[in-house]
Amino acid sequence: MYCKKLSVPVVLLLVVALVLTACGPAATEVPATEPAAEEPAAEEPAAEEPAAEEPAAEEPAKDAVEVFSWWTGGGEAAGLEAMIAVFNEQYPDIEFINATVAGGAGTNARAVLATRLQAGDAPDSWQGHAGQELIGTYVAADQIEPLNDLYEANGWLDVMPETLIPLISDEGNIYSVPVNIHRANVLWYNPEILAANNIEVPGTLEDWFTAMDALQEAGVLPLAMGEQWTAMHLFETIMLASLGAESYNGLWDGTTDWASPEVTAALEAFDKVLTYTNSDATSLSWQDASQLVVEGDAAFNVMGDWAEGYFRELGKAPETGYGWAAVPGTDGNFQFLSDSFVLAANAPHPEAALAWLTVAGSKEGQDSFNPVKGSIPARSDGDRELYGVYLQSAMDDWASDTVVGSLTHGVVANDSWKSEIDTALGLYLGTRDVAAFQTALVDACASSGACQ
Numbered sequence: 299m300y301c302k303k304l305s306v307p308v309v310l311l312l313v314v315a316l317v318l319t320a321c322g323p324a325a326t327e328v329p330a331t332e333p334a335a336e337e338p339a340a341e342e343p344a345a346e347e348p349a350a351e352e353p354a355a356e357e358p359a360k361d362a363v364e365v366f367s368w369w370t371g372g373g374e375a376a377g378l379e380a381m382i383a384v385f386n387e388q389y390p391d392i393e394f395i396n397a398t399v400a401g402g403a404g405t406n407a408r409a410v411l412a413t414r415l416q417a418g419d420a421p422d423s424w425q426g427h428a429g430q431e432l433i434g435t436y437v438a439a440d441q442i443e444p445l446n447d448l449y450e451a452n453g454w455l456d457v458m459p460e461t462l463i464p465l466i467s468d469e470g471n472i473y474s475v476p477v478n479i480h481r482a483n484v485l486w487y488n489p490e491i492l493a494a495n496n497i498e499v500p501g502t503l504e505d506w507f508t509a510m511d512a513l514q515e516a517g518v519l520p521l522a523m524g525e526q527w528t529a530m531h532l533f534e535t536i537m538l539a540s541l542g543a544e545s546y547n548g549l550w551d552g553t554t555d556w557a558s559p560e561v562t563a564a565l566e567a568f569d570k571v572l573t574y575t576n577s578d579a580t581s582l583s584w585q586d587a588s589q590l591v592v593e594g595d596a597a598f599n600v601m602g603d604w605a606e607g608y609f610r611e612l613g614k615a616p617e618t619g620y621g622w623a624a625v626p627g628t629d630g631n632f633q634f635l636s637d638s639f640v641l642a643a644n645a646p647h648p649e650a651a652l653a654w655l656t657v658a659g660s661k662e663g664q665d666s667f668n669p670v671k672g673s674i675p676a677r678s679d680g681d682r683e684l685y686g687v688y689l690q691s692a693m694d695d696w697a698s699d700t701v702v703g704s705l706t707h708g709v710v711a712n713d714s715w716k717s718e719i720d721t722a723l724g725l726y727l728g729t730r731d732v733a734a735f736q737t738a739l740v741d742a743c744a745s746s747g748a749c750q
């Protein structure tokens with residue numbers, strides 16, 4: 299398998315090379331063209347030509363598929379590798395080009411992707427979140443193809459959750475293949491630290507504040523946080539905790555007034571939560587921050603359940619090495635997001651891309667990916683036995699809880715609204731001026747969101 303983190307210029311060269319190889323020479327030549335992009339091998343065509351002819355005579359041309367994601371880091375890459383292994387087994391004649399750009403929540407990757415799309419250099423398939431990120435961005439810009447035929451051929455409408463289909467559809471067309479369901483509102487904790495400080499797992503924001511006061515007094519970092527997107531992640535869970543599901547949903551459909559006193563109270567709760575976090579948050583990735591908990595350097599971390607994949611990769615055991623609960627005040631609510639893969643309009647390798655999407659939507663693909671990634675399958679027929687104790691609890695909660703969408707991970711707001719919120723959040727994290735933050739959020743809703 300060909301697996302490499304690709305820089306944009308390398309990707310450009312590679313895509314050109316792939317388009318050329320698709321017209322004739324053997325695909326075993328595909329990797330061979332990649333070093334050429336690094337060394338100035340283009341100056342030595344004579345050395346390449348004989349090699350291009352020989353294997354072509356023996357082997358049929360090998361197709362390729364370039365799949366773009368941000369799953370490079372702890373826990374994330376391993377899940378993707380597991381699904382690639384299924385792909386390689388089922389499609390040995392298609393080269394899998396693993397185009398990943400590092401950075402949690404796709405903060406870097408999505409910028410690179412936008413540049414590539416603008417330049418007409420789309421990867422065959424890329425990771426996109428079900429919801430507004432997909433519909434408000436890629437569908438709105440005609441960058442992806444409908445997949446209704448693939449759904450029909452595979453009977454996916456019978457196995458994909460009904461709640462998900464509207465979030466990946468527009469005007470009767472279905473635009474992506476969801477591989478998982480992640481939960482955003484998870485409170486991870488260090489069981490030993492809580493026990494040593496006589497602290498029960500908090501169920502309400504008030505209990506949580508009391509617990510974190512005690513931890514702070516005992517000289518323990520109460521809450522680990524990382525770079526800015528993890529602050530937005532924390533923000534959305536506290537908005538849910540403080541507002542409740544109905545008013546939280548109302549933020550995104552215009553029925554909750556961003557200027558209201560209940561939003562002020564939620565922002566004040568968020569402001570208080572931040573007083574328990576580490577001062578070096580901006581320099582920590584999500585893995586760094588969640589690792590503080592399992593290494594005994596912090597009591598709590600709020601992070602999506604991809605953290606569970608990471609904890610297991612670090613060799614930690616559920617319940618003893620790490621514990622979990624719904625973020626205080628959000629029990630009974632499942633704040634969800636779903637990673638899905640799309641088919642690029644004008645994909646360089648449409649057939650191979652459909653093969654990849656077929657694996658991504660299959661039971662085998664999802665049951666190999668999700669137990670490692672720390673998510674539950676999007677399909678409703680996943681094999682429960684393959685999943686650990688945390689993920690089994692997530693399956694139960696997904697089936698019984700009130701489901702609400704994530705802001706940070708693309709469900710509830712389109713890119714322009716989310717980016718205005720992000721700008722407001724960044725300013726606020728510097729000033730900690732709650733009133734100004736609220737005004738900026740009101741403005742963001744008016745200019746890009748549901749209050750228009």
Ligand code: GAL
Pocket residue numbers: 368369374401402403404480584602604635636637706707
């Ligand atoms: C989310 C994505 C997850 C996980 C996380 C951290 O946006 O949906 O699968 O990758 O970012 O990088």
